[in-house]
Amino acid sequence: MSKTTPTDYEIHDLLKKRWSPRVFSEKPVSEAELKQLLEAGRWAASSNNLQPWRIIWGRKGDGVFKRIFDCLHDFNKQWADNASVLIVGAYKTHRDDGKENFHALHDLGLFMGNLSLQATTMNIALHQMAGIDPEKTIQTFSFPEGYHVATAVAVGYYGGEVDKLPENLQKMETKEVRERKPQSEWAFNGNFGG
């Protein structure tokens, strides 16, 4: 299924088409396709070109997929194994000179934005999740000091069967119209609040 994006100003189709499903097609995302997605992220901007993003990925059937799955919060465990690939999004917290890189988390977002765009061009969907246990993930994947785990991402082709989801999630999945606050609530040509 596709969703309607009721834009107030015209934007590129790739941005309108994107949404975050909890079911995916059975068609696997190949390792080569996954690397195309990561490559898109690779060329994102970052503060001082520090490229603070760090990625762990697993494809369904390899042991890594299951190890990532086990780090997710229970809510996400209801559906995340519908994905073909699971990704952990982490970042290096400090610069090489020892100063904190406050923008590392922001730049992980820029990375994921690029990933998302590339995915959409390939009819691949992402569902980004805040619901992952950072400490457990750091232990599970032997991160050294100085890294923080921020997100998980479920990746798969659009086109899953909604009835694979528990009933409480089917409703969200089939909602036809995407929703956002109008610009007037968050963009100001002057003081905050306009």
Added chain:
Amino acid sequence: MSKTTPTDYEIHDLLKKRWSPRVFSEKPVSEAELKQLLEAGRWAASSNNLQPWRIIWGRKGDGVFKRIFDCLHDFNKQWADNASVLIVGAYKTHRDDGKENFHALHDLGLFMGNLSLQATTMNIALHQMAGIDPEKTIQTFSFPEGYHVATAVAVGYYGGEVDKLPENLQKMETKEVRERKPQSEWAFNGNFGG
């Protein structure tokens, strides 16, 4: 000028074309065009669809542009008035239920990723800056409690004259090939470090 993006895997042209100039064409970005950019950001994903991003923008010649400019770090003041538009990127630090929204800064990154893609489709360039004084910006634009200023963004059409820049910045501007770490340094199918 355009730059070369030496990708290891094929990615969409819009992602290859993007880079972050410090000079821009004289052609102004209209208010309508700016709103198209913000609209692209509007439809980004965010944790629990909280849409934590908050934006202040000014166009060259309005008073707001100058007020944003005055909040930039000295390094960025060397070139940022080449832009047609200046944007402040801020975010709401907490959810409505009072819990901290750790992912707000990440989601501002997703917002800016969308903005960046839309801009590229319009031949508009962004230069995102970490170098802005958050406290000064919060005061200048009367942000209430509970918001944090993270970034500034210079916006303008590609195609500026490099000799508008101080000499120390001309070299960076005219470097032909973009550079990134290879995936093998930051993406792992298993434990951190591969």
